[in-house]
Amino acid sequence: MRMNSARGVLSGVILAAALAGCVTVGDQRHLKPVPPKLVASMQAKGMTVADPIVIRVFKEAELEVWKRDASGQYGLLKTYPVCRWSGQLGPKMQEGDRQTPEGFYTVRAGQMNPNSAYYLSFDLGFPNELDRALGRTGSALMIHGACSSSGCFAMTDDGAAELFALAREAIRGGQEGFQVQSFPFRMTPENLAEHRASRHIAFWRNLKEGSDHFEATRRPPKVASCGRRYVFNASPSGPGARFDAQAACPAYTVEAGAAMMVAAKQARDETRVREIVASGRAAVSYTYLDGSMHPSFREILRRSGPARLQALTSGAVEAALAEPKVTPTGTLSAASVPF
Incomplete structure (x- = not known):
């Protein structure tokens, strides 16, 4: 004390x-x-x-x-x-x-x-x-x-x-x-499935790893980076080895308790993502003017008049993307199927 x-x-x-x-x-x-x-x-x-x-x-x-x-x-x-x-x-x-x-x-x-x-x-x-x-x-x-x-x-x-x-x-x-x-x-299977066509999906899936560590353990993960990506609750295995964001990741271990809980969560989420995609739900894309704000503030501005609302807000426009088509070789476009 x-x-x-x-x-x-x-x-x-x-x-x-x-x-x-x-x-x-x-x-x-x-x-x-x-x-x-x-x-x-x-x-x-x-x-x-x-x-x-x-x-x-x-x-x-x-x-x-x-x-x-x-x-x-x-x-x-x-x-x-x-x-x-x-x-x-x-x-x-x-x-x-x-x-x-x-x-x-x-x-x-x-x-x-x-x-x-x-x-x-x-x-x-x-x-x-x-x-x-x-x-x-x-x-x-x-x-x-x-x-x-x-x-x-x-x-x-x-x-x-x-x-x-x-x-x-x-x-x-x-x-x-x-x-x-x-x-x-929020790093939910539903959101990942909807945004699967984004050019940022690989980065977002890396962010989800950290989110999963927090949600599974209810503790902030220890964060490091190597191989130009984040690693969480990890420790280099070899003597003198260290994490370097620009270098390849060394052999490392993840805290045992966290690893088991996170693996279980990720398996459940991946199953759910596949179910959503298989159901035919379209991926979405967003065209932005400039960010967004919480709906509660939009309502306040709406009551203030259309001119002020237009001046201070510019929300996202959601559009369904066409589902990827099978090529003559039987493969799918990598950009359309990032999972």
Whole structure:
């Protein structure tokens, strides 16, 4: 207990140092407490404000905060509507493309900005090691307030304040950095089947591996990269071997408990994907103007008038794709059948 307490004090000092010097005098927004209603919800779920968090965010315009409970596993604390994200489904590729990143990121105290131009924010840490290995470029990709996005996940100011408070208290409680898992959509068999014709499907299936590790174990996976892809809960087998995003993966083992649970989940999901495809459900494609927002905000804007709705929103247009045709050789187009 003394060690945990000391670690919490040290983390609090580090956080205070990171936040000092960039805070406008008299501005206390970064010190807003976690709302009492949310604290009560934590207590009912066996959590405290100091327990670690994980953030999962989806381009379905929802953000989830998960928190470790008394069992040591993570439970869903609250789901927030995302006010705005920009770009298309798929990872961020280069500076200026307006793409919101997809992948696994870690946010530490130094990435939290209490004096953000967008109310409050924290930097995702893009590009991570894998992004750099893949030649992806960009900077200042954040989760923030102000409901305005150019490559970020934008929340309402109230939502950003709650997220900042939750992250602040977790770091003060001893969490060195919290994981942010950013996905194009929830990694369900239904979504993977529908998006099977996308050029990003191989990357998304790699993201699903990490999602499966979290959903099967209810713990944030240990994330590394090698062979230009993510690996999860893995350790190199040989002495001196290490993971390098740009090099081929060395022999490695996956934590036994996690491996068994994840394999079982993946087998179930793959069976379901095949059933969906076999049922004749068409793959879909999306043509984007510029990202999207949660339906709740669209309704607010709709009541504000068509001009404002058109100015601030541009949703996805869904179109069914023709099913792949069998060639004279009896094979299917690889682009159409990525499974």
